[in-house]
Amino acid sequence: xxxxxCNHIRHAYGPHPKSDKDYALKEVHHAFEDGGxxxxxxxxxCGKTTLLNIISGLLHPSHGELLFDGRDVTNLSTQxxxxxxxxxxPVIYDTMTVYDNLAFPxxxxxxxxxxxxxxxxxxxxxxxxxxxxxxxxxxxxxxxxQKISLGRGLVRSDVNAILFxxxxxxxxxxxxxxxxxxxxxxxxxxxxxxxxxxxxxxxxLTFAEKVVVMYEGEIVQIGSPAELFERPKHTFVGYFxxxxxxxxxxxxxxxxxxxxxxxxxxxxxxPKAGTAGAIELGIRPEYxxxxxxxMAVKVSKVEDVGRHKVVRxxxxxxDIAAIIGEDADIPADPKIAFEPAGINxxxxxxxxxxxx
Amino acid sequence: xEKTWNxxxxxxxxxxxxxxxxxxxxxxxxxxxxxxQDTFGNNVFxxxxxxxxxxxxxxxxxxxxxxxxxxxxFIILAIEIPLGIFIALNMPKKGWGVPxxxxxxxxxxxxxxxxxxTIWQVFGRVDIGLLGYSLRSLGFDYNYVxxxxxxxxTVILMDIWHWTSxxxxxxxxxxxxxxxxxxxxxxxxxASRWAIFRYIQLPKMQRVLLIAVLLRFMDxxxxxxxxxxxxxxxxxxxxxxxxxxxxxxxIGQFDLGPAAAMSIVYFLIVLMMSWVFYTVxxxxxxxx
Numbered sequence: 001x002x003x004x005x006c007n008h009i010r011h012a013y014g015p016h017p018k019s020d021k022d023y024a025l026k027e028v029h030h031a032f033e034d035g036g037x038x039x040x041x042x043x044x045x046c047g048k049t050t051l052l053n054i055i056s057g058l059l060h061p062s063h064g065e066l067l068f069d070g071r072d073v074t075n076l077s078t079q080x081x082x083x084x085x086x087x088x089x090p091v092i093y094d095t096m097t098v099y100d101n102l103a104f105p106x107x108x109x110x111x112x113x114x115x116x117x118x119x120x121x122x123x124x125x126x127x128x129x130x131x132x133x134x135x136x137x138x139x140x141x142x143x144x145x146q147k148i149s150l151g152r153g154l155v156r157s158d159v160n161a162i163l164f165x166x167x168x169x170x171x172x173x174x175x176x177x178x179x180x181x182x183x184x185x186x187x188x189x190x191x192x193x194x195x196x197x198x199x200x201x202x203x204x205l206t207f208a209e210k211v212v213v214m215y216e217g218e219i220v221q222i223g224s225p226a227e228l229f230e231r232p233k234h235t236f237v238g239y240f241x242x243x244x245x246x247x248x249x250x251x252x253x254x255x256x257x258x259x260x261x262x263x264x265x266x267x268x269x270x271p272k273a274g275t276a277g278a279i280e281l282g283i284r285p286e287y288x289x290x291x292x293x294x295m296a297v298k299v300s301k302v303e304d305v306g307r308h309k310v311v312r313x314x315x316x317x318x319d320i321a322a323i324i325g326e327d328a329d330i331p332a333d334p335k336i337a338f339e340p341a342g343i344n345x346x347x348x349x350x351x352x353x354x355x356x
Numbered sequence: 357x358e359k360t361w362n363x364x365x366x367x368x369x370x371x372x373x374x375x376x377x378x379x380x381x382x383x384x385x386x387x388x389x390x391x392x393q394d395t396f397g398n399n400v401f402x403x404x405x406x407x408x409x410x411x412x413x414x415x416x417x418x419x420x421x422x423x424x425x426x427x428x429x430f431i432i433l434a435i436e437i438p439l440g441i442f443i444a445l446n447m448p449k450k451g452w453g454v455p456x457x458x459x460x461x462x463x464x465x466x467x468x469x470x471x472x473x474t475i476w477q478v479f480g481r482v483d484i485g486l487l488g489y490s491l492r493s494l495g496f497d498y499n500y501v502x503x504x505x506x507x508x509x510t511v512i513l514m515d516i517w518h519w520t521s522x523x524x525x526x527x528x529x530x531x532x533x534x535x536x537x538x539x540x541x542x543x544x545x546x547a548s549r550w551a552i553f554r555y556i557q558l559p560k561m562q563r564v565l566l567i568a569v570l571l572r573f574m575d576x577x578x579x580x581x582x583x584x585x586x587x588x589x590x591x592x593x594x595x596x597x598x599x600x601x602x603x604x605x606x607i608g609q610f611d612l613g614p615a616a617a618m619s620i621v622y623f624l625i626v627l628m629m630s631w632v633f634y635t636v637x638x639x640x641x642x643x644x
Contacts, residue, residue: 053540056540057543058543079544085544087541088537091535091540093555094559096555105544108551109546
């Protein structure tokens, strides 16, 4: 296992990038700690798979360098980097048995057959495939095939990192959950460095210790699930994480107050930095209180999602969402209030710290 | 639920039935009719029973043509299939080279059989043909008109030239359908070029290869026009394949009975081969 450093990595698929727009990956400068479980989260086309392929060596970055434990591997081939990667669609060698599939990466590297057998047996145990070792890989279900893909990575004990590229896309929902918790278990037991690409926030938040949110070729925030939820650094993180996403509304700030239309909202503190540019106030639906006190809204729709209700309303002509308890009632003359702890302020989409 | 029976639906398949009857069933039955009778012309027929079949199956001429045909099919399969795979593997997968290669590959397939025959007939001539003349000039004693061995070489080369493209195109279609992730996974697993071919490309090509083998076998087993134009079945009978022999009997000697019997045996062999291939292919699909 290794620590992975991405030093100022940029990548463009075209041969002669001119402006920032030509870069699929604008600039990534980040370290993946040894033994960490990371999720790369972002919408399709944000560059997360590009970054993953650069780490695995399937792509050579246009600029920047990649270090494994301080050693420059930018120009090494995929094979020399010694990493494992699990793809979106399970890749298995149809004609081989499950056992041979797992043995394949070892045999390719000329490992003696006795060691191969020992390692393969261990891996079969780890992935729970032991009872189907002798079966042809062709006839298995998608989740079993995906386990084989994973197993081919785990079987080499010296891999520097295990990379996952949306590995659960083709798996049935209930198996997704099972596989995800098995992955977490494996991570806890063996301490692999894992990087997990996904566009599914639930997957990212449940799998990873640190979530790396990417947007338009850049990392916009790196943090624990709680940090991403409480303090989104960028309005995109606010939208993207949470269901429904954060309410973001343009405001004018005067001292400790934000004005939106005819309403004045008291901020938890005065913004520390200057408030030039487009100022927006962000508040998650979880921190919007619906009751008889506060600012007037017009409720347009109530969605009952089981554990709670999502109230869609119109506030000063803008859509706003609030989450209320499953049993809570909506008053005839509904008003909303913002919990100060949940208020974030953004200047040009980036979060502004507020003083006490 | 009560089922509604309406026999009017049969009228909808009637046009097809009529078409098939005229295009296949009636001609086939005519052949069956000839195969059990003898005639001396003037539309006078005598019942012959299984006489023609017995004669056919005990004739050396038939079995020699059959062996020649099987050997021919075997040789061209043994060359065209590996060669086709090899070319397909080396064709570009993207860029401007793809359409260029595809068009080049498709060209031989677009040329009518008798034209292919004529091309090679001229190409191989020792007096004016590029191939024949060059071989002669280089000191080879090449002459497809007199030498059975040279005649075979010419006919086989011609078939390879004409039909390898088909194998190439089928294999290429199989190859480009392999997702990139397979090659990426192979890199990560440290697979050699040979291992990639053996465990990724070949299994993915297996189905199209079966189709290629089937088509090439059928076609070469029925081969007529090209060798007929080049060698006319000679020298002697050395390139007289089944269909050439059949036409000789039917049109050359006007022995309708034996020719009809031979047609039926020929037809049954092709039918049986098709069935074998079909069974193998469907079994393969069901993942056995």
